[in-house]
Amino acid sequence: MSRQVVSLGLVQRACSSDRKGNLVGTCEAVREAARRGATIVVLQELFDLPYFCQARDPAIFDLAQPLDGATVSTMSTLAKELSIVVIVPFFERRASGLCHNTLVVLGPDGVRLSTYRKMHIPDDPQYSEKFYFAPGDSGFRPVTTPFGRLGTLICWDQWFPEAARLLALANAQILLYPTAIGWIEAEKAQLGDAQLDAWKTMHRAHAIANGIYVAAVNRVGIEEQGDSKLEFWGHSLVCDPAGRIIAEAGESEQLLVVDCDLELIEVQRRWWPFFRDRRIDAYGGLLDRFSSGEK
Amino acid sequence: MSRQVVSLGLVQRACSSDRKGNLVGTCEAVREAARRGATIVVLQELFDLPYFCQARDPAIFDLAQPLDGATVSTMSTLAKELSIVVIVPFFERRASGLCHNTLVVLGPDGVRLSTYRKMHIPDDPQYSEKFYFAPGDSGFRPVTTPFGRLGTLICWDQWFPEAARLLALANAQILLYPTAIGWIEAEKAQLGDAQLDAWKTMHRAHAIANGIYVAAVNRVGIEEQGDSKLEFWGHSLVCDPAGRIIAEAGESEQLLVVDCDLELIEVQRRWWPFFRDRRIDAYGGLLDRFSSGEK
Numbered sequence: 001m002s003r004q005v006v007s008l009g010l011v012q013r014a015c016s017s018d019r020k021g022n023l024v025g026t027c028e029a030v031r032e033a034a035r036r037g038a039t040i041v042v043l044q045e046l047f048d049l050p051y052f053c054q055a056r057d058p059a060i061f062d063l064a065q066p067l068d069g070a071t072v073s074t075m076s077t078l079a080k081e082l083s084i085v086v087i088v089p090f091f092e093r094r095a096s097g098l099c100h101n102t103l104v105v106l107g108p109d110g111v112r113l114s115t116y117r118k119m120h121i122p123d124d125p126q127y128s129e130k131f132y133f134a135p136g137d138s139g140f141r142p143v144t145t146p147f148g149r150l151g152t153l154i155c156w157d158q159w160f161p162e163a164a165r166l167l168a169l170a171n172a173q174i175l176l177y178p179t180a181i182g183w184i185e186a187e188k189a190q191l192g193d194a195q196l197d198a199w200k201t202m203h204r205a206h207a208i209a210n211g212i213y214v215a216a217v218n219r220v221g222i223e224e225q226g227d228s229k230l231e232f233w234g235h236s237l238v239c240d241p242a243g244r245i246i247a248e249a250g251e252s253e254q255l256l257v258v259d260c261d262l263e264l265i266e267v268q269r270r271w272w273p274f275f276r277d278r279r280i281d282a283y284g285g286l287l288d289r290f291s292s293g294e295k
Numbered sequence: 296m297s298r299q300v301v302s303l304g305l306v307q308r309a310c311s312s313d314r315k316g317n318l319v320g321t322c323e324a325v326r327e328a329a330r331r332g333a334t335i336v337v338l339q340e341l342f343d344l345p346y347f348c349q350a351r352d353p354a355i356f357d358l359a360q361p362l363d364g365a366t367v368s369t370m371s372t373l374a375k376e377l378s379i380v381v382i383v384p385f386f387e388r389r390a391s392g393l394c395h396n397t398l399v400v401l402g403p404d405g406v407r408l409s410t411y412r413k414m415h416i417p418d419d420p421q422y423s424e425k426f427y428f429a430p431g432d433s434g435f436r437p438v439t440t441p442f443g444r445l446g447t448l449i450c451w452d453q454w455f456p457e458a459a460r461l462l463a464l465a466n467a468q469i470l471l472y473p474t475a476i477g478w479i480e481a482e483k484a485q486l487g488d489a490q491l492d493a494w495k496t497m498h499r500a501h502a503i504a505n506g507i508y509v510a511a512v513n514r515v516g517i518e519e520q521g522d523s524k525l526e527f528w529g530h531s532l533v534c535d536p537a538g539r540i541i542a543e544a545g546e547s548e549q550l551l552v553v554d555c556d557l558e559l560i561e562v563q564r565r566w567w568p569f570f571r572d573r574r575i576d577a578y579g580g581l582l583d584r585f586s587s588g589e590k
Binding site: 119120121122124135139140156159160161162163165166169170171191194197198201202204205208209242243244271272273274275277278279280282283284285286287288289290291 | 568
């Protein structure tokens with residue numbers, strides 16, 4: 001069996017209200033990742049903006065851009081210059097009154113290989129995403145790049161085993177989760193450790209259940225919006241197909257460049273061949289919202 | 296909101312070839328659990344037998360019993376005497392040439408409340424279960440007991456997020472996994488820690504993704520069958536709906552009695568209401584074996 005190693009770059013950064021500054025700083029980090037050998041670089045959710053969903057403000061829709069807007073165009077030029085794949089999450093304006101939490105996968109020629117529009121949309125205190133983003137209609141389909149088949153998802157998707165499974169069943173090799181998650185001040189002392197640990201655990205479980213690589217890229221820093229404040233917890237990470245965390249960032253700005261040996265997917269699935277034993281005849285209820293059926 | 300606390304007993308034991316001895320010893324442990332306040336007691340997979348699936352031997356089918364056989368009858372008498380619920384996994388003979396890896400849930404009056412026949416059947420080196428057990432046809436349905444709604448699964452099921460999700464969507468409050476899992480001698484040094492950690496991680500992830508209690512009851516001890524040898528790793532555990540491990544056994548015989556506050560299910564799901572946001576319109580591929588569809 002041939003050995004295929006992919007070098008994955010994860011750009012974990014703090015964001016300010018200076019959009020241009022966020023973009024320029026991120027481009028520098030992408031260049032550095034490429035210098036260190038990364039062929040696939042993943043940016044964090046809504047990477048060039050503060051996480052603006054702490055409050056509902058119709059004026060914020062002015063920040064949305066089309067698929068060929070300035071943010072994507074800048075990253076497209078950079079991907080082509082560096083001959084790498086870049087995963088670019090951004091605030092997409094699709095039409096009047098129709099915006100998405102979107103990412104595009106840009107190929108090493110700068111061309112857009114795929115578009116993913118976040119499918120699972122949260123609406124929790126300080127995460128008012130249902131106000132800004134329509135639920136995606138892109139479904140769960142991996143994209144083939146010169147450096148591997150990628151399954152792209154965004155943040156809240158990470159709590160849904162269905163999304164990870166669907167991408168693995170569609171032959172993805174690496175799941176990528178651009179993310180913006182952090183602590184709410186009032187909860188941190190009591191729940192902070194458990195929340196972070198649960199978040200890491202879900203990524204590991206997706207890796208294990210599917211025998212697949214999983215990477216998440218989170219932002220860091222404290223962001224305020226009106227009376228709200230979020231402390232983004234960082235801890236961007238990569239899990240191997242056995243669910244081991246093979247790289248993990250801290251809670252400040254950091255660039256991870258991580259080798260992923262795709263051959264380990266084959267090794268892991270020979271040990272634990274879960275796909276062989278799925279009971280697809282008995283999973284119909286997964287398409288229901290709820291069932292009160294008991295026995 | 297009313298507070299409902301369930302006391303869960305987990306009986307982690309070593310098994311010998313003395314079936315009667317296994318049964319008597321387990322009955323003593325169940326009595327002890329009840330004395331300590333447990334109202335639901337869970338036994339390990341195939342609790343009254345050595346884990347006989349290390350080899351394929353047609354003579355072993357002699358050990359299978361019907362639903363009203365000696366093993367279940369003994370436990371039924373005990374459940375009634377103690378007025379508790381007992382989960383009894385056993386080697387079921389359903390008909391000539393048709394056996395299952397089964398469990399029954401016995402109510403506090405000794406009556407069988409439900410039957411679960413293991414749905415996902417492994418067939419790995421030293422776990423030759425496909426030789427002995429037909430895949431179950433019971434599906435994934437919780438059972439209502441006087442002490443809570445239980446979702447019962449068995450061992451290999453724990454690697455399948457689908458099974459946990461289906462039971463949670465059918466309103467289970469606690470998932471119970473009688474188990475027989477251990478280390479193969481040749482692998483332990485290299486893979487042992489990762490295997491145990493992956494196993495624990497999956498239970499935690501089921502708890503988190505579904506906002507539900509999860510408990511697993513594993514056996515301990517070294518068992519030999521022909522040239523094969525397995526070292527069962529114990530570590531029976533209970534996870535709360537936030538995925539925190541609230542009780543965990545070691546690697547020798549142990550009885551855990553653990554309080555589960557079912558109100559925490561409501562609390563957890565208000566924080567992280569994943570059921571609200573599932574994309575049931577886009578999950579159809581979960582009913583496929585595989586999909587090579589890419590974009």
